[in-house]
Amino acid sequence: MKNLDWAVLVFVLLFIVVYGIYKSRKIKTSDSFLGGKTNPWWMVGLSIMATQASAITFLSTPGQAFHDGLGFVQFYFGLPIAMVILCVWVLPKFFKMNVLTAYEYLEKRFGLSTRILTAILFLIQRGLAAGITIFAPAIILSTILGWNLMLTNIVIGTLVTIYTLVGGTEAVSQTQKQQMIVIFIGMFLAFFLILENLPLDLNDALLYSGAMGKINPVSFEFDVNNRYNIWSAFLGGTFLFLSYFGTDQSQVQRYLTGKSLKEARLGLLFNGLFKIPMQFFILFIGVMVFVFFQFEKTPLNFNPLSENLKTNAQYQKFNTEFDQVHLDKKEKIAEWKEGHSETVMAELKVLQAKEVTIRADVKKLINEKAPEIESNDKDYVFIYYILNYLPTGIVGLLIAVILSAAMSSTSSELNALATTTVVDIYKRNFAPDISEKKYLNASRLFTLMWGMIAIFFAVNASLFENLIQAVNIIGSLFYGTILGVFAIAFLFPKIGGKATMWSILIVEPIIILLYFLEVKEVIKLEFLWLNPIGCLLMIASASLLQPMFGKEKA
Template identity: 50%
Template sequence: MSTLDWIVLFWTLISIAIYGIYKTRGKKNLDSYLRGKNSMNWWTIGLSIMATQASAITFLSTPGQAYEDGMRFIQFYFGLPLAMIIISVSFIPIYYKLKVYTAYEYLENRFDLKTRTLTALLFITQRGLAAGITIYAPAIILSTLLGWNLTWTNIFIGVLVILYTVSGGTEAVSITQKQQMAVMMGGMILAGIIVIQLLPISFQDALHVAGKMEKLNAVSFEFDLADRYNVWSGMTAAVFLFLSYFGSDQSQVGRYLSGQTLTQSRMGLIMNGFLKIPMQFVILFIGVMVFVFYQFIQPPVIFNQVQTDKLRQSEYASEYEGVEQKYKASFESGKLAYEEMLTAIDAGEEEKADLVKSQIKEIKAEQGLIREEAKALILKNDPTAETRDTDYIFMRFVMDYLPKGVVGLLFAVIFCAAMSSSSSELNALGSTSTIDLYKRSIKKDASDHHYLMSSKFFTAFWGLGAILFATYASLFENLIQAINLLGSLFYGTILGVFIVGFFMKFVKGRAVFIAALLSQALILLIHFKNGIGILGFHWDIGFLWYNAVGCIAVMLFGAILQPIVGKKI
């Protein structure tokens, strides 16, 4: 990167962190530290909620996913507005009535201490691991692209977040997230405009290419339990995920519990519900335009340049050169085919255009095989090398083709996204550890100042733990899928406990506690056994459905167990 890019990157990150510390300086009590003095208006809450969800994974993985799979991922968010309405009507009023610090306080009031503790522990397990991935996801990509040491990249991100989150608590998180969200969306919109300007064909022709190559197929009504992204999973399974994430995950609950009033919190959630889909559409569409760009401007065989540079300096350099020559020839054939297809479309010759499309698909399959040859050489040279390069696509494009200054801004987007999500997670882990475990079950009668300091300690503790986890993590198939999978393993059970609490008044503590344990065991069995046989049928279930299965299992087990195990103890 240029000197200007480095200045833009570090000035953006450090100024936001300093601003958060400065604005929230001074003595605090536990209430102001965990609930931000209930001073947040609806648009601050909405931006904070969006910034918490829009992690670096969103900006690294989503364009790459669109590059390979088109716009299908947008269906994942179709159920979000519905989930926001349900939470606004059912969840938030109860939290405000009880004046809770965390969502899990409600569960002791409704059931008992062991149910509250179990649910808090499930959250801490899931969110503690997720916090590590939230730091690791950008660090592994950015350290590779910038040539930084991975461990020091993890530490840089983690320490910045720890400093202002420990210093200012919930208020610091919300205040900094406004600036981070402005950087994120401003940077991505600017990148989208530049991508379109850089296209070697007209925007209309780009849409024709994307449409013909099925990259704009945003909606699928095909019902398939193994398919992660279709209308049915988006409007059913994903709704369960969103209900649990926004309704019972403290990293999100803490955002709207800081609202000035119940109405302000509701409006913030609704804002998120109706702005998140357009935001994801923009990010996915940028990925599609990058795909079109690389159909006319030759892309690298492998987008992870560090791995290919190592290969060029190895004993397999000549073999890799041969692979590159084959890829170049295939690319030129594909480029001519695209031009022929566009000519046919302009002439209104749809049959010819479809025929050329079939030829292009054959060329793309050939290019896929050539890429596999390159990956095989990378593994020969280094058996521990990471060959999946989906998450490198967008930032490789940024570094190769975007102007100076904008490159630094786009890297700042990734870092800001990592910081915004991580700060909410650490804040939530600190509050839950203090309120639901330490204050409730370990040290019950300490002073307000003691609990304030313990909350800061736990926040720092989880931050250091996240850095440690990130240092020893490894890449998943796709980072955005990894984070959704991790949530899906636990969210269904957590949501089920809350749903039983809200709507199944006859089910008491002992029954729901056992039901939660059974449900969690079921989800883990389904996942690690890759489907289970039931009555002769083998079920292969996409991970988004874990949320629905887990929630419904808690409800069913609870209803069945209540007459057997008796009333609440």
């Protein structure tokens, strides 16, 4: 990056941190730190979106579209349904009881044991996710930009922890407003610059990408092995979003900051209505990047570490074939552009299939010769385009977009982890009657603790595999069970606390077992289906166990 890019990047990030600290400087109570009810609906909506929109949204999503088209947008089709259900049935209960965490409600319904156990499930999965939301962008940026990976993790984690530690929920809400402004400006600039640099006009770009199978937002094929289709979206996706927005404290805390039930509902509905167009827009950017790269030579694999194999004879052979396919495609596209000939398009499809095959063969070669290198390069496509084809200054802004998204998600997670730890564990079990100042100090201490844990996990995350795509998978391992607890609480008044608590201990190991059986290829089951399976197993198990405990509640 050039000096101007560095200046833009540093200015944007420092401004966000300083602004968050300044706006939350007068916080004196733990209630304000953990979630005072002061925000209008639009701030609630932006905060919800910023929490969900991690750095991976802006790194991976365009790369997903580059390879597979618009089909990923189906993942969000269940979101509006989930928002309406939560607004009608869940939010009124939370506001009526004036809770700070979702798990406070569970004690009044089931007893203390179920509250603590469910809170611990949340702390485990969100604690892991916090480290991943730091590590995922850090590993990509460090690889592309040549930054030290450990230092990148520490810088991101430290910046987030500082303003979350000082300002709590108020700082998170205030900084997320600024972060979303930066994100929107950056992504719109990227979009218009892509269109400006395309050798084709927009109509031809749409016709070409459509013919290549990239304009394919909906698949009606029912297949549990297909991760993204209309059925997995409306079934698995709805359950996932119900659990994420209805039971995950990182999101619950966002809308509980609304001034009133009406403001919280409007914020949720705003997110439900705006999220799909936003994701479609980001995916569409990826499709336009695909069209752009029909005219520009790309690497065989976008992960720059794959260049370590450039002396390999097989790699060189693939590179020669790839270059020839690229030249042939450019000639055929110019010919197609003149008359939109279907015959020429058929030839282009054959060439595109050859390119896809070569890329797949290169991935196999990387896995065989250098398994330590990540061969799945979807997360590297967009950042490669940014660094190599956008003007100086815009590069720094878009890197700031990626880091801002990482900070917004992580700050929400740290604040939610601290809130749950203080309210559901520390205050409820160990210090029910200490002063307000001590609660505030405890809140900040737990924020620091979770920040250090997240940084530690991020720094050591290279010991694990496939973390870049793991956030939703980790969530799905726990969300179904947690959603089942709340579904029982809201819909099955005759089921008590003991049956529910024992069902958690039975169902959660089953869900984890199903996932590992899928990883080992013993069964075929995409992770989205773990959400409805976990929820329905909880309901079934608790219903069967309840007669053993009679009408007694824990």
